[in-house]
Amino acid sequence: MAEAFLGIVLENLSLLIQGEIGMIMGVDEEMNNLFSTLTTIQSVLEDAEMKQLQSRPIQNWLLKLKDLTYEIDDILDECATELSKLEHRNSKSSRYSLKKLLFRHKIGRRMKQVTEKLDAVAAERSKFHLREIAVERPNEFAATRETGSILNESRYIYGREEDAEKIVDILVNQVNDNQEITILPIIGVGGLGKTTLAQLVYNDPRVVEHFDKLIWVCVSDDFDQKTLVKGMIESGGGSASDLVHLDALQRVLWELLNNKRYLLVLDDVWNDDQEKWYELRNVLASGRGGSSIIVTTRLKKVADIMGTLAPHYLKGLSDEHCWMLMRERAFGQEKQEFPNLEAIGKQIVSKCAGVPLAAKALGGLLRFKRTEKEWNYVKESEIWELPQEETPILPALKLSYHHLPLSLRQCFAYCAVFPKDSQITKEELIFMWMAHGCISSKGVLEIEDVGNQICDELLFRSLLQYVPDTYKPTLIMHDLVHDLAQSIMENKVPGTQVQRTNFRSASSNSKIRQVNLQEKFILFPTSYQPEMDMPLVLKNFLRLRILDARWTRIESLPCVVGNLKHLRQLNLSGSCILTLPDSICSLWNLQVLNLDYCRELEALPKKIRDLINLRHLLLQYCRSLREMPSKIGELTSLRTLSLFIVDRNRGNRLEELQCLKLGGNLTICHLERVENPMDAKKTNLAEKENLRHLYLEWEHENTASKSSGEEDIERDEKVLEALEPHPHLETLDIKGFGGRHFPVWMSNSTLAKLVKIYIQGCDNCLHLSQLGELPHLKFLRLTNLARVEYIIEDESGNRLTSVQQFQSLEKLYLTTLPKMKGLLKEQVMMGSAPKAFPNLKELNIRDCNSLIMASLSKVDRNAPTDLYVDFKEKLTCITIETNLKKLTIKKAKK
Template sequence: MAEAILQVVLDNLNSLIKNELGLLHGVEKEMEKLSSTLSTIQAVLEDAEEKQLKDKALQNWLRKLKDAAYEVDDLLDEYKTEASRLADDNKVHAAYLTCFRPNVLFHHNIGNRIKDAREMLDGIAEERIKFHLREAVADRRVEVRARRETGSVVAQPEVYGREEDKEKIVERLVKDVAGSDDISIYPIVGMGGLGKTTLAQLVFNDDRIKRHFEFRIWVFVFEDFNVRRLMTDIITSSGGNVSEAWNLDLLQRRLKDMLDGKRYLLVLDDVWNEDQEKWDQLKCTLTCGSKGSSVVVTTRLAKVASIVGTLPVYRLSDLSEDDCWLLFKQRAFGNDTEPPMNILAIAKEIVKKCKGVPLAAKTLGSLMHFKSNENEWLHVKDSELWNLPQEENSILPALRLSYANLPVELRQCFAFCAVFPKNAEIKKERLIHLWMANGFISSKGSLEAEAVGNEIFNELYWRSLIQDFAGDNGSTYNQIYKMHDLVHDLAQSIAGDECCITKAERPSDHLSRQTRHVTFTLSKDSFTIPHALYRVEFSRTLLIQPTYPIILTNSGECPSDISKFHRLRALEFIDPRLTKF
């Protein structure tokens, strides 16, 4: 998440330099140097975020960087606050942007602190060299693509819980659209690890599909929606030959010749492209098939489905707990072996962690395959998912692709959602206001910050990272949403110690100086902040949630010890009787 935090700080810093240069007389050079240092570090952060999953030293470097970035952001916040205070005192008048002279003592103090922060970041920038980080990560993307590449063959001995899904899609393809003159495009949408590819493989290999279509073509797409490459892959998958010297026109004519008058099924697996023009360019070439020709697109992104689909979206649901258990049991014990009685109950509890996601069931089942000691099973049952060993193809790395695919400005907004407990109801308006309070979003041109936040929220929804839950009097803005538990695990694994949920009577061991956002559940009959919470002196968000009706001290006023949290940007006490701060 360091990349996202750094982007926020850089945006704030550069905005201050650009728009309020007069306020920076005497420290503008330090601020410009600071901006340059942050930009230098930012260039290698994408590579660092990828590598830190297996490198403890790199994790520590990123933690140090995030702490420094937050300190700079606090400095900028102080500077803007002081400027605003003086402006309100009518000490700036018309010369506000050109000849403003801030308080001398404050000016001296903030200048020294900015210089110290810049020198600290210079040291952090120097340290990056020992990690051999790359500014361009194209090679890494090639590695990820090669590891994730899929084919049409079902790559597991037995598939559980998808027979009904398969029947619905096959029925649609061989009956409902069989007489359609136009090409039919059927999107399958769902979060990572839900089994979209496996379902598409089941459909592709169904005997009715084989009889119905003259050509069946499978193409793995991933992030690079290169039209030339896709046409080449479609041709070669159909048994044709392609010369590297061919230009786009030759590829288009060759593809049209192959498909002309043929009823074909094309599966485009794992599509991320949101560029309408690229899709239209490919689609125009595919419209030469006979009646009933169809394209099945698997994607995590509802926005992709809305761009490409001519048929209603098929939204893939979670597996039942029973089907998850069968899949887990297959991986952990084998089809013909029953688990020992002392392990059975523990194994059933572990399966509950999967929350209906097949990849999670396979991952945890494989992890437990060679474990026979009861304590080893108990350890996995009692551990958070992100603290368990993660292979490249296991659930969190697979979900992490959804995070890596987010624009940088969305990443911190997503990770912040770890501040809410699992299964919490998230009101759209509330979350946007919390983003605004923390400075994650601001106005953009003619768009007010709230409208920008609405766009970001919708983007997370389109990417299957937030799910519908309930509406409020039919208003789309006040709708209530939830996060899938495994997506919440992803957010928590990214946020680390920065987001923490803790109880008053038993404060979490994860509270530390690095904690910036805290949800504090209260179950006592009076409001007292435990001493452990003062460890989070740099906390920016404090959400206090009573678990049952409580009696507030001080006649409904927020207790005075809240004032000790000097960096707070968002304080929320969910109790209707709280009347004063």
């Protein structure tokens, strides 16, 4: 981990030197000396990190180096901040001010001091006999393990019978007639038993009988085609000992496989170079139909490149199967029973997290231990604290880490700051990486895009996993992978109420970079956390990059928060905060200000536009907020502004959104205050390609004025027409719109990604746009539409026969539509209609007292549908041509 962060610091230092910041600040010599020493140390870090597992002195050396690296990072951050302020002020005189001279003197002194410390640390490396290696080859020392196809039948295998049966069936029965080679990837984290499963399949009698030739090759790090082809020839019974050239090897392999149905196992594949795989695949094309390849890998990216079938994801074993494995290793063939030890052993199983390697390793550790004290020691110890020479768990998993590019190592190790089983949204994790300088923008890519790519890469490598069925993309880390991250971080995350540190073993509070003011670090708290001593925190932790006070009871922030010059992220979401101090506007480096669910927040600081590096201002559900600070459009770095409140004053109009490259969610409130529809056009929503969710709200004073003011009605229609979004929009929510007709763009088939629409409180609306033409609309909710009579109708008078309506819709909710007669106008008027809603799974109708007919026909009659209808006497017919999953019919109260 020291190597990964040192690479980031070196990159930052190089950029500062190239920008001649050292010359401007008068510390050019100091910066170059730092760069030279850091580069020298970097050359031996890969070797040091590999050897630290066996050497406590090297571990201590790396800890000292890591601590110094963070100190250097803070100094560089202060230099970059000071220069940024000077450039922003655009004042040449300020370069020679007394304040500038004092800053130069202070920074110069600190750089000399830290360079002296670094030189002393660098001098120590010689006594460890560390080898200098090229940083471009970070994997040279990665441990490898060659595997074979032989399955020891005397060894028990538990919990993999169903996996093996499924794969054997695919190979022997399902792809038997395929003319092209079938490639089946098996994916799982290290130690999960991918190789064992492949051996189980490889040696199955049905497989042995089915294939003419069986070949096994352990690939590991080296995807050299010559080496692999030679290995295939030898495993297949041929001879390649006297062959040197690749062409000769390829010809022998071609002949060996020619017109034979073969099974090839490529075990432990790491290569994600498509060209290398395509070259090898061409050589394997000589086999006859039904030939298959099994690929075992930890990386989803490898499976995507090589696989022709959907990958087989290997899951963890049950606790019962893990215990059977561990018991076999711990007790062997002993007949004597140890009930007390077994009781402890079953508790130890929870540490295995379903990973067979862990169960076997822990069982082996306990093999000759027969006292409760010894077994309790293992139970109470974290896996990374157990003797490395006795437990191969972490070395096996660490191979995944050493295969990571340097740019990903720091991001992976950072995940150790979260407790086991913590869930965190993808967005929040990226924000945290940004705050600690783990990622930076590259070329045309925004820094958030880079973070998203890194997340995806860690997912591909099975180092992170998605949590299913969550509102936002949410991530979790396998327990043993979390152990790996913590072993790399080399310090446990304290679970104290006041602080949670990361990245360094802090010798003083001033070095702590991240503070959470919660008793537990949880994403969606269910209750408020106790109020903390915020002044104490702000006084003692001056190097904070992240201050997380979500869901605390604090009502105000002390003014000294403005002293946190390094702060990148301030999270006050769900707190009882009423106002923010003006000093917050001096947080020059602040990137994320999270005020979501601050329901008591009444105002934002007037000079918030001074936060020129602010990228994300999160204000969802801040219902007490009545106005926006003036000229928020000057925050040109903003990428998220989740709430904008329209005002008639200049500086608070919709034109403030014009130049902002906003994405994510955007709610625009009080659109009734827009006096000129041309102002709405200035929002430039059609150019905001990263905007995914748009919420538009009008709050007319009362229904009477809305229905009687013709001018207001026409203005609302023109305003909504001008707010046409980019085709990438996914969710549209309209509330309180006073017009009679929705704009044409709402039925535009170019909105190909629109999947959800919610329309409510639009009392003047007479007709819905042709929403049924939206190709991917899956969810539609209509609430409190006083005048709408039909969901589907053609205002031009033409029959709806050319386009199947609502072809992708799965959920339809209709609530309080007092004049709605039916879903389709033609159905009510003529008794028949074109097919619509072919994929509807859930229909919910409530308080629609004029409903006459609701008839649906489905293409898939086996798809389940939930139906709830709340009606009065006028309902004459409900027809659902499908197999209902749930049907509720309720007569409403008169």
